Amino acid sequence: MNPSLIFKSEIFKYYKDKPYMVTTLILTCLNLFFALFFKFYLSRDLITEESFLFVGLMTMFGVICLFANLFFLIYYPFHLLAMDYRNNVLALLVASGVNRRQLFFSKIGAALVWSLGVGLCLMFAPILILLSEFVKYPEFFEVIKEFYRLPLEKTSIFLIVILTMIIGQIYSLVLVFFATIVTKGSTLAILLYFGLSWVGSMVSYLILLVTLNLDFSELGINLLNLLIASLLTVIFGVLALKTMEKQNF
Structure with missing residues (x-):
């Protein structure tokens, strides 16, 4: 197996890892939900004495979701490489004649690209919603103009x-x-x-x-x-x- 083939097979394997793909999808949806909630609920000044407890609970769940994202972004890259050790995949590939250095760069490269892609997927919706909120203010474009100066x-x-x-x-x-x-x-x-x-x-x-x-x-x-x-x-x-x-x- 050449490095290119190992890289492609790794990406395909990650894609077929359903439990972690589902976890990524759930976290992405939760990030989108909390981003939309805080945008529309807080920006319209809808916080009243009656809704204060609800907003407090949602804020607490939002913080928990944030820590869940951070834990997942640390644990997931570990899982991508650890499962090859646990399933003796690396031993089989080396025994079949694959060069260790090529194996290292193929697997680490695939895991690195996939992990960065998952991180971007999790952050994309909140960043996009945040930018959509900023563009409503003329000061945002003034800051951009000042940057070029x-x-x-x-x-x-x-x-x-x-x-x-x-x-x-x-x-x-x-x-x-x-x-x-x-x-x-x-x-x-x-x-x-x-x-x-x-x-x-x-x-x-x-x-x-x-x-x-x-x-x-x-x-x-x-x-x-x-x-x-x-x-x-x-x-x-x-x-x-x-x-x-x-x-x-």
Whole structure:
């Protein structure tokens, strides 16, 4: 099997994983429901003394839904890779002659693309509804016009922050995959992920403290944030690859 075929078979396998597809659909519908509720109910100032309890309950369920989304976005990437360990799929593929490095990039690539797609699916409706609310105000278009008038340095900072957020999301997924590979699909991977995530955050924080004492500019600090996120992504990606290459499945 070549890498392209492995990648396509992985995507097809994820698509046929009905319990998790149904969970994704349910969470997407719940996100849409709560986004519409808070848009129409709160924007029209319909909160009265009689409806206050109802709105409070809906807010509580909305917060629970938010945490459910966060948990799913962490657990789902773990599941995508862990099920291959539990079903001995990796051992069978390696035994059939598939190169471990090609296997790593095909499977991690497919899991990464699918996880990002699921994340976009969950966030699409709330973001779209939020934008539809913003476009009602003339100030929204004034802010956009002001963005194009910003100096090059300020525009660069904004773009770097957006890129750092994207790299940060990829880093989070790579960290989940690394923890899953190290533990060979064990549920302890979740705890390892949180531990490594905390260590990475502390390292980033300490480096930023040093840069603040060195009087870095705002652009320099944001570039450093981007560099740290990129380096951590590469480091844990390489560690995951080296671990898989040496494993006995």
